[in-house]
Amino acid sequence: VRLLQRFARGELHLTRIEAFSDGVFAIVVTLLVLELKVPALADHRSVALLAAALTEQLPKFLSWLLSFIIVCKFWLNHHQLLSQARSANYALVWLNSLFLLGQAFIPFPTALLGEYPANPLAVSLFGLVMALNTILFISLQAYLTTHLLRAQAQAPSPRQIRQGFVGPLSYLTGAAAAWMYPPLGFLLYLVTPLFYIVPPMPEPRIE
Amino acid sequence: VRLLQRFARGELHLTRIEAFSDGVFAIVVTLLVLELKVPALADHRSVALLAAALTEQLPKFLSWLLSFIIVCKFWLNHHQLLSQARSANYALVWLNSLFLLGQAFIPFPTALLGEYPANPLAVSLFGLVMALNTILFISLQAYLTTHLLRAQAQAPSPRQIRQGFVGPLSYLTGAAAAWMYPPLGFLLYLVTPLFYIVPPMPEPRIE
Amino acid sequence: VRLLQRFARGELHLTRIEAFSDGVFAIVVTLLVLELKVPALADHRSVALLAAALTEQLPKFLSWLLSFIIVCKFWLNHHQLLSQARSANYALVWLNSLFLLGQAFIPFPTALLGEYPANPLAVSLFGLVMALNTILFISLQAYLTTHLLRAQAQAPSPRQIRQGFVGPLSYLTGAAAAWMYPPLGFLLYLVTPLFYIVPPMPEPRIE
Amino acid sequence: VRLLQRFARGELHLTRIEAFSDGVFAIVVTLLVLELKVPALADHRSVALLAAALTEQLPKFLSWLLSFIIVCKFWLNHHQLLSQARSANYALVWLNSLFLLGQAFIPFPTALLGEYPANPLAVSLFGLVMALNTILFISLQAYLTTHLLRAQAQAPSPRQIRQGFVGPLSYLTGAAAAWMYPPLGFLLYLVTPLFYIVPPMPEPRIE
Numbered sequence: 001v002r003l004l005q006r007f008a009r010g011e012l013h014l015t016r017i018e019a020f021s022d023g024v025f026a027i028v029v030t031l032l033v034l035e036l037k038v039p040a041l042a043d044h045r046s047v048a049l050l051a052a053a054l055t056e057q058l059p060k061f062l063s064w065l066l067s068f069i070i071v072c073k074f075w076l077n078h079h080q081l082l083s084q085a086r087s088a089n090y091a092l093v094w095l096n097s098l099f100l101l102g103q104a105f106i107p108f109p110t111a112l113l114g115e116y117p118a119n120p121l122a123v124s125l126f127g128l129v130m131a132l133n134t135i136l137f138i139s140l141q142a143y144l145t146t147h148l149l150r151a152q153a154q155a156p157s158p159r160q161i162r163q164g165f166v167g168p169l170s171y172l173t174g175a176a177a178a179w180m181y182p183p184l185g186f187l188l189y190l191v192t193p194l195f196y197i198v199p200p201m202p203e204p205r206i207e
Numbered sequence: 208v209r210l211l212q213r214f215a216r217g218e219l220h221l222t223r224i225e226a227f228s229d230g231v232f233a234i235v236v237t238l239l240v241l242e243l244k245v246p247a248l249a250d251h252r253s254v255a256l257l258a259a260a261l262t263e264q265l266p267k268f269l270s271w272l273l274s275f276i277i278v279c280k281f282w283l284n285h286h287q288l289l290s291q292a293r294s295a296n297y298a299l300v301w302l303n304s305l306f307l308l309g310q311a312f313i314p315f316p317t318a319l320l321g322e323y324p325a326n327p328l329a330v331s332l333f334g335l336v337m338a339l340n341t342i343l344f345i346s347l348q349a350y351l352t353t354h355l356l357r358a359q360a361q362a363p364s365p366r367q368i369r370q371g372f373v374g375p376l377s378y379l380t381g382a383a384a385a386w387m388y389p390p391l392g393f394l395l396y397l398v399t400p401l402f403y404i405v406p407p408m409p410e411p412r413i414e
Numbered sequence: 415v416r417l418l419q420r421f422a423r424g425e426l427h428l429t430r431i432e433a434f435s436d437g438v439f440a441i442v443v444t445l446l447v448l449e450l451k452v453p454a455l456a457d458h459r460s461v462a463l464l465a466a467a468l469t470e471q472l473p474k475f476l477s478w479l480l481s482f483i484i485v486c487k488f489w490l491n492h493h494q495l496l497s498q499a500r501s502a503n504y505a506l507v508w509l510n511s512l513f514l515l516g517q518a519f520i521p522f523p524t525a526l527l528g529e530y531p532a533n534p535l536a537v538s539l540f541g542l543v544m545a546l547n548t549i550l551f552i553s554l555q556a557y558l559t560t561h562l563l564r565a566q567a568q569a570p571s572p573r574q575i576r577q578g579f580v581g582p583l584s585y586l587t588g589a590a591a592a593w594m595y596p597p598l599g600f601l602l603y604l605v606t607p608l609f610y611i612v613p614p615m616p617e618p619r620i621e
Numbered sequence: 622v623r624l625l626q627r628f629a630r631g632e633l634h635l636t637r638i639e640a641f642s643d644g645v646f647a648i649v650v651t652l653l654v655l656e657l658k659v660p661a662l663a664d665h666r667s668v669a670l671l672a673a674a675l676t677e678q679l680p681k682f683l684s685w686l687l688s689f690i691i692v693c694k695f696w697l698n699h700h701q702l703l704s705q706a707r708s709a710n711y712a713l714v715w716l717n718s719l720f721l722l723g724q725a726f727i728p729f730p731t732a733l734l735g736e737y738p739a740n741p742l743a744v745s746l747f748g749l750v751m752a753l754n755t756i757l758f759i760s761l762q763a764y765l766t767t768h769l770l771r772a773q774a775q776a777p778s779p780r781q782i783r784q785g786f787v788g789p790l791s792y793l794t795g796a797a798a799a800w801m802y803p804p805l806g807f808l809l810y811l812v813t814p815l816f817y818i819v820p821p822m823p824e825p826r827i828e
Contacts, residue, residue, distance in 0.1 A: 030230075038323075050329060275722050
């Protein structure tokens with residue numbers, strides 16, 4: 001307990017935490033493109049060969065697109081969450097670092113999914129990593145809103161908290177579905193962001 | 208309609224949107240250099256072999272140069288556009304994310320163009336991606352100037368809006384020309400930035 | 415001596431030093447993931463082959479995790495240290511650049527450790543590089559706290575300075591242990607951060 | 622002339638120019654490490670094989686170190702120069718973009734130098750690129766100090782301007798020497814930064 005109390009100390013600058021996090025987010029989304037490789041063609045001028053090679057890379061394009069949108073959504077959530085903090089302490093910095101660790105890992109399962117879209121393990125790993133990332137975000141959110149919320153900021157309502165678990169559940173469903181039929185898992189991942197990129201409904205005010 | 212209205216909500220910080228975007232721009236322009244590979248030489252000390260290998264990479268140097276200048280121009284336009292916003296909402300963030308998605312994709316068609324400068328598909332894809340990027344920017348601009356313009360800022364004049372379409376048209380012309388003669392497409396891409404790096408004429412003021 | 419005095423001159427902006435440093439930290443932690451390679455599978459759909467290939471990469475995952483946490487800790491220390499400076503001069507900039515040089519080098523020994531976890535040289539090099547990085551940080555800290563401390567800031571106590579040497583000693587012990595039994599060195603590296611991610615005890619105040 | 626006048630227009634934010642530039646600098650110095658490759662060893666546990674492979678990479682380590690220090694020096698100069706500007710216009714942004722183009726190119730000649738340290742062309746190209754970068758910086762400096770200097774800022778003295786040309790001359794001498802004896806060129810590059818990392822003497826004040 002005494003050990004845990006020490007983490008609640010420290011007065012750290014939110015601006016540098018945001019700058020470091022923004023850097024990680026920006027690099028993750030941009031590094032994803034390195035997975036798209038220029039194909040080797042037997043005949044450099046052949047349109048047919050290049051078209052075939054690019055079509056074959058379709059799963060890579062889709063997994064790139066998917067991860068790009070997911071990381072942008074995480075960035076947006078992170079941005080909103082940190083704007084509600086009044087200050088930072090050690091616990092927040094380490095929860096944030098763990099969250100960034102999850103974000104920085106994303107290029108790897110993305111590359112696996114793009115390379116082996118018909119492999120149940122590759123498809124389900126993607127979902128597991130995304131579910132884990134969502135849980136890391138929820139932990140960060142839970143800590144910040146219970147300990148470091150600004151006076152003017154509003155804690156999330158029980159309904160909003162429940163909605164936060166739709167993401168991990170959806171990813172886990174996709175990860176499970178991949179073991180029956182891999183493309184179904186992939187499809188579920190593609191559909192998930194469509195739900196959560198829509199901004200939340202404002203809470204009904206009781207007057 | 209109700210769904211779309213939700214996107215118009217939210218009060219987000221422009222500074223973090225700029226920081227994230229600047230990060231993506233900076234990484235895109237710098238990652239481009241990874242396409243320039245150190246050639247493998249049979250004789251490590253041979254000047255002739257190295258000179259020949261580097262000359263062979265000329266299309267890669269040109270496509271690197273081209274994309275670097277294009278991304279710098281997008282950064283400059285983005286910089287000017289966002290300085291005219293009074294605030295940000297969800298719609299702006301997502302239009303901005305889509306625009307950054309297009310920017311982050313640029314290294315791939317750049318690498319294709321550098322590797323297969325005589326392949327009509329590779330050359331025309333570069334132009335299509337650049338045209339798409341310009342259109343994504345125009346969408347962001349249209350939304351921002353109609354919904355989030357600062358009181359002091361001036362909306363673009365019809366003439367400026369028309370000029371904004373010179374870019375995509377020029378890229379599409381290059382993409383079409385590539386099917387007749389690939390080097391012509393490449394040449395058109397190299398000429399296009401020369402037009403638009405010149406700053407716009409100030410609007411004549413009616414007094 | 416006159417030469418050294420010149421380094422103590424100059425009035426440089428701390429914000430740009432922090433921005434540059436944050437960029438380097440963010441890129442280092444994110445580049446680490448590039449070491450995790452998608453394995454080549456004879457049968458694309460085989461779960462067993464992919465599971466075996468990923469298990470074989472376990473040392474790479476561990477060394478990635480280890481370096482990520484270590485760099486985050488360096489970032490945190492750097493963040494706290496620079497917040498105590500009243501201004502920057504040439505000496506600080508160059509000590510900071512040397513420190514960033516050490517940070518930017520980290521992906522290389524991390525990759526070596528992940529690739530050759532049973533090679534004593536690879537394992538001990540990792541420890542040596544980390545010890546060197548800690549010493550570079552201590553130099554930066556020593557200069558800043560003796561020459562550029564803000565009026566309100568508190569210089570580290572002798573106890574805190576002594577604790578700062580626990581890190582390099584622990585890494586050097588791991589580097590030495592690797593020559594007897596490489597996994598022991600790896601284990602010591604994994605244990606080291608557990609000590610220093612705990613925030614320091616507040617100094618007892620004499621009243 | 623009218624065309625050139627247009628570039629002198631525009632009121633752009635220095636903070637975003639600095640953020641974009643800092644991003645490019647940070648990525649360039651960090652990407653350099655990707656040139657250091659983990660060697661392939663026939664026997665994974667062999668200390669002798671790994672030691673031999675790392676020793677063979679010595680030119681890569683030296684060229685990495687060299688470019689890191691050179692880019693840090695460019696960052697420092699850029700930092701000081703931009704802090705003297707009162708505002709930015711199109712001309713400054715494009716001169717800055719050209720300068721960043723030169724910086725972003727640095728990883729390529731660095732890799733060439735590291736791979737072929739005994740090839741006169743590889744060694745001299747490194748010096749030519751560095752000389753070009755210095756000239757791009759001098760152009761940026763010349764424009765800024767003649768057109769956009771802040772009221773309080775001091776234009777560089779003729780002596781300081783002359784000193785600015787020591788860098789390119791030294792690099793060009795190294796590039797020329799490489800044609801006689803490549804290691805001599807490499808040595809000159811290693812010595813050059815030793816001169817210019819020393820901060821400039823303050824100008825004697827006439828009282």
